[in-house]
Amino acid sequence: MSTKTGLAVSRPPVIACNLDPVQMEKLSTHPSQPDVRSYSDEAAVWEIPRDADILFTFFRGWAAAPKQKPEGWPYNLKWIQIASAGIDAFPDWVFEGPPVTTGRGISAEAIAEYVVAAVFAHEKKMFDDLLVHSAGKWVRRTLNLVSGKSVGIYGFGAIGRRTAQKLQALGMNVSAVRRNAPEESGEVRFFSSLKDMVAEVDHVVLAVPLTDATRLSVNSEIFASAKPGLHVINICRGEVLDDNALLDALERGQVSAATLDVTAPEPLPEGHPFYTHRQVRLTPHISWSSEDNADRIAAKLQGNLDRFLAGEPLTDVVVAGRGY
Template identity: 40%
Template sequence: MTQPVIVNQIDPEFGQTLSAHPSLPRVIDHFDRDRPWDLPEDADVLVTRAFRSWLNAPETHDLPALKWVQTFSTGIEIYPDWLMRDRVVTNGRGLTAPQIAEYVLAAMLLVEKDIYGARTTSLDDWGTRVFGTLEGKTLGLIGYGAIGEAVAKRARAFDMKILACRRGTWREVPEGITPCTTPEEVMTGSDHVVIAMPLTPETSGMVDAALLSHAKPGLHLLNVARGALVDQGALLRALDAGQLGKATLDVTHPEPPTAEDPIWTHPKVLLTPHESYKGGLSERARFERKTLANLDAWLAGRPMLDVVDPTRGY
């Protein structure tokens, strides 16, 4: 292939970056956010991101020339099945892991040391405050990919113990990690638990009443992955019953919650609007490097970075 045809759905600046590639691709900027699937018939490559409009895509669509899809997002559940199959798909695994890890540490510190709630504003308010600590506490990771790795790296700096389970096998156990065989084992032994699993048919609703019943009393649950991993009704019941102490949720199901959902105002829930991945522009630079490296590899027939296995869903 001498001049690939690349459809760019990121932004005009990214299109300029692609156009400067040595292969001199023909780059087509396509910013129709309502119908991102309406692609030119001769497109070889699609660079896209998780627009909510992908949920409205037709059930079938024929793009015979399309050979490779590069997504900004890590998860692929929002894209139609026909886009993810019978072609190479590479994702944005790890692009926003540092920012999400910082969010997790901030949330854990807020639970242990609520310095805003402890502030004093007058002599009458001066007095003893009670703080917890992360030192010596146990962090549980349900899922150990790029996000889990980034969270663990930062938690080790706070001298936390770390339990982790993952769907795949451990080729090598990272330093400072105690591997667990089940999510139940993680829940039983942890003070803070981070849900960092991909959403697949197998993992949907996995954090249910049965799993929550294994929670260590007072456990703080954080979900920075996908809302549909958690049975929110069961979560609120566990909080009300005292099985859990707190929950920090950056994702919900549905997203956003319905207007009458009690999760909005629950006193033990900190809810943020799926923004934990934000923080500067470093993820954009990483995405640019990854896409250009994958373009080099694709043109040369070499292995590419972060190829999605559609049978596993990530």
């Protein structure tokens, strides 16, 4: 999407930023010598310095924003950069002013590797205490192949595409849900609905953005249609998944296991069944993380800053309906 950008005056940009100190420091070294204004009050992340030209922010704290836009919003803002790919926490009025761009794709590599690890761990029974610590535990078991297995991807954005590439390289048969198959579909088989896809795959990866249409979309109806033994991997939002429906499907054997990196809420309350269920593998929303994540974020954000200041089109602009 082409969007007119740039400053009308020749001066360093004023950037309101509530990202972490590492990103603040990296941003301050940009060649434009920006005036970076830190504001870290998470109780009101929308209360930004009124003279800021640009806002660099994250989703944290925005869920508490008022439904009606504050008086004077968007103030002096000419561009909003969100560091995360997910935008479900932001109110509609954020997208009704200057262009908004996201961090789409920053964590695609790390999340795709997490999915690969989850698939391998499931097929190779790594969660089944394979390690031998005594002669009495020396019991041979047959492990499963990853090659030749099928995986369905629910949400074929940057994360879904990178995940598909890695899984195909392992010899897996990859499917995805998409109404219109893109020209670059390659070896990906497309289904028009999640219900149809889960009936034919061994693993399903939940990678959709959270919207009204996807909230609780992975439910009892979907699990009833699933191929027996389905392995569910959720790396998007906990709200996409119906927890009670998943627990029921696990008890019935329709689903063999679930690898969950996201839940609703986070963390889950003490005593929640997911903590102790033998078929649930729970991680604390870390699939996106990597040792170079800070550099990836900085490269993405500062690349868009370069484009903005040069008056060039920005990348990953949110368009009407909160799409890309």
